[in-house]
Amino acid sequence: LAKTTQxxxxxSYEGQEVNITCSHNNIATNDYITxxxxxxxxxxxxxxxxxxxxxxxxxxxxFIPADRKSSTLSLPRVSLxxxxxxxxxxxxxxxxxxxxxGQGTTLQVKP
Amino acid sequence: xxxxxxxxxxxxxxxxxxxxxxxxxxxxxxALYWYRQSLGQGPEFLIxxxxxxxxxxxxxxxxxxxxxxxxxxxxxxxxxRTERGDSAVYLCASSLNPGTEYGYTFGSGTRLTVx
Numbered sequence: 001l002a003k004t005t006q007x008x009x010x011x012s013y014e015g016q017e018v019n020i021t022c023s024h025n026n027i028a029t030n031d032y033i034t035x036x037x038x039x040x041x042x043x044x045x046x047x048x049x050x051x052x053x054x055x056x057x058x059x060x061x062x063f064i065p066a067d068r069k070s071s072t073l074s075l076p077r078v079s080l081x082x083x084x085x086x087x088x089x090x091x092x093x094x095x096x097x098x099x100x101x102g103q104g105t106t107l108q109v110k111p
Numbered sequence: 112x113x114x115x116x117x118x119x120x121x122x123x124x125x126x127x128x129x130x131x132x133x134x135x136x137x138x139x140x141x142a143l144y145w146y147r148q149s150l151g152q153g154p155e156f157l158i159x160x161x162x163x164x165x166x167x168x169x170x171x172x173x174x175x176x177x178x179x180x181x182x183x184x185x186x187x188x189x190x191x192r193t194e195r196g197d198s199a200v201y202l203c204a205s206s207l208n209p210g211t212e213y214g215y216t217f218g219s220g221t222r223l224t225v226x
Binding site: 041042043044045046085087097098099100101102103104 | 115152204
């Protein structure tokens, strides 16, 4: 059973910033928040992971408030190629690596 | 190889038949995972191998499903007496270090259709 809740779908336009929020009220102390991206006919691909505050890489930023009960994936200036499903997962350090995926958020970027 | 390779990419079989799905992980990755993804859903965990042994097979839905990894590299997912409900994309992932998020690489999957 997925331990995260995120919107089923979102629409955006090219050039806009997209923020996808994920709720994880029961996050454990040793859980990291991980986001994956999946394009049609491909397997999921790691985007970003964080524990608290803010993490930024060349693809996205991840904002995590102090209580860690939610997180927001921010995609700057999206393009049509960012149309994909985005999954928010909790990953406990030291576990076997079994990833529990929810339904994800389908992001549709329009021209 | 450079990535995780899964063959075949597509498989159509008749109900009741036996199928084998192959996963060739990244060279040197000791951890290997199988997932199943139905249309519109996220991937669902099936089984995890560490080396040759199945460390966690709690996701296998029933005894028609079985997976092996005899030499600690290539893995085969075997499905007996296939049912229409087995139709899905079967994904394989491998990892050098399951303790970090960066180690997971997924293949493109095998789309299984049972008719």
